[in-house]
Structures are given as structure tokens and as C-alpha cells.
Amino acid sequence: MTEATLTDLRKIPFDTAEGTPSTLSEFGDKVFLIVNLASKCGLTPQYEQLEQLQKTYGERGFTVLGFPSNQFLQEPGSTEEILDYCAMTWGVTFPVMDKVKLNGGKAAPLYKALKDATGEGRVTWNFEKFLVTPDGNVHRFSPKTLPDDPAIVQVIEANLPS
Numbered sequence: 001m002t003e004a005t006l007t008d009l010r011k012i013p014f015d016t017a018e019g020t021p022s023t024l025s026e027f028g029d030k031v032f033l034i035v036n037l038a039s040k041c042g043l044t045p046q047y048e049q050l051e052q053l054q055k056t057y058g059e060r061g062f063t064v065l066g067f068p069s070n071q072f073l074q075e076p077g078s079t080e081e082i083l084d085y086c087a088m089t090w091g092v093t094f095p096v097m098d099k100v101k102l103n104g105g106k107a108a109p110l111y112k113a114l115k116d117a118t119g120e121g122r123v124t125w126n127f128e129k130f131l132v133t134p135d136g137n138v139h140r141f142s143p144k145t146l147p148d149d150p151a152i153v154q155v156i157e158a159n160l161p162s
Contacts, residue, residue: 001010009132010118013065015098018080024065024110027095029134030139031062031159034114035149036102038074039085046127047090049147053156054094060160061134064094064147067111071102072126102128114138134161 010025010036024032050064068075069083075082079098086092100108102123107115114130115121117138129141132151139155146152 009113014100014108014110017098019097019098027063031134031156032132033064034132035066035129036123036126036128037041037066037068037078037096038072039082040074041126043127043143046147047086047092049091050094052130053091055149057156057160061115062156062160065095066094067095068096068099070099074126075099112129131155
């Protein structure tokens with residue numbers, strides 16, 4: 001974990017699922033769990049836990065932000081197909097953005113900044129998690145760390161208003 005400048009992270013543009021430019025700042029001063037999604041991955045059941053976190057903490061200043069990626073060849077559908085799958089199969093209510101590249105020269109600027117903030121290099125697999133706190137700290141969790149893992153929940157709870 002290292003401290004990034006929250007101002008910088010909050011200003012980095014990305015596209016919503018509808019293709020509209022957005023930034024983290026447009027979602028407010030929240031705790032963000034940013035996750036790269038894939039619907040054809042063995043880790044896909046994590047959608048259930050991600051949605052439960054959203055339901056548990058959403059009203060207190062937390063949100064999951066899902067960024068589908070076909071970087072590992074497990075998210076081949078269109079954005080519309082991905083949204084339908086997330087809603088119909090897992091009941092996802094958290095925001096799902098447009099597809100992004102995670103690694104390499106065409107990596108999304110937000111993912112470049114998240115990786116730089118942690119100093120840990122490439123995204124290794126689907127469902128890698130970046131927890132961004134209101135003070136600008138970025139905590140990174142491996143794909144196999146479940147969204148409801150106590151280490152993630154502890155950071156979320158410690159950074160939400162009482």
C-alpha cells in the first residue's frame with residue numbers, strides 16, 4: 001500500500017458502460033473497491049460477494065466499481081452482454097464500466113495509476129482488487145482474496161463515516 005494523490009486518481013477519465021466519460025470524482029467522496037471483472041472465469045462467483053459489499057456499505061459512502069476486461073480472454077462479450085449477465089445472473093447493482101485493458105501500452109489510465117500507486121506491477125488475473133480510500137491510500141488485493149475477506153472489510157469499515 002502506498003499513498004497516491006487522490007486528486008490525481010479522482011480526475012483520471014474512464015468510460016461508463018454507456019460510453020460516457022466519467023471520473024472517480026463524479027461518484028463522490030467514497031471508498032472505492034475497483035475490480036476487473038470477467039464472466040467466464042473460475043473466480044466469477046465473487047460477483048455475489050461484491051454485490052453483498054455494495055448492499056452492506058453502499059449507503060455509508062462505499063461503492064464497488066467494476067471494470068470488465070478481456071485481457072485474460074475470459075470476457076469476450078459486448079458491454080451490453082456483460083451488463084445483462086451481471087444483472088440477470090448475479091443481481092449486480094454496483095456500477096459496471098466499459099471494458100478496459102489492464103496491462104501493456106494500451107492499459108487504461110486509471111489502471112496504470114492504480115498499479116503505480118501500489119508499486120506492484122501488472123494485474124495478474126481477473127478479479128484483482130484495488131481499494132481506494134478517501135485519503136488517497138490504495139490497497140491492492142490478489143484475485144483469490146475474496147471480496148468479503150476480513151482484510152478488505154477492515155479497510156472499508158475503517159474509512160467510512162461513523
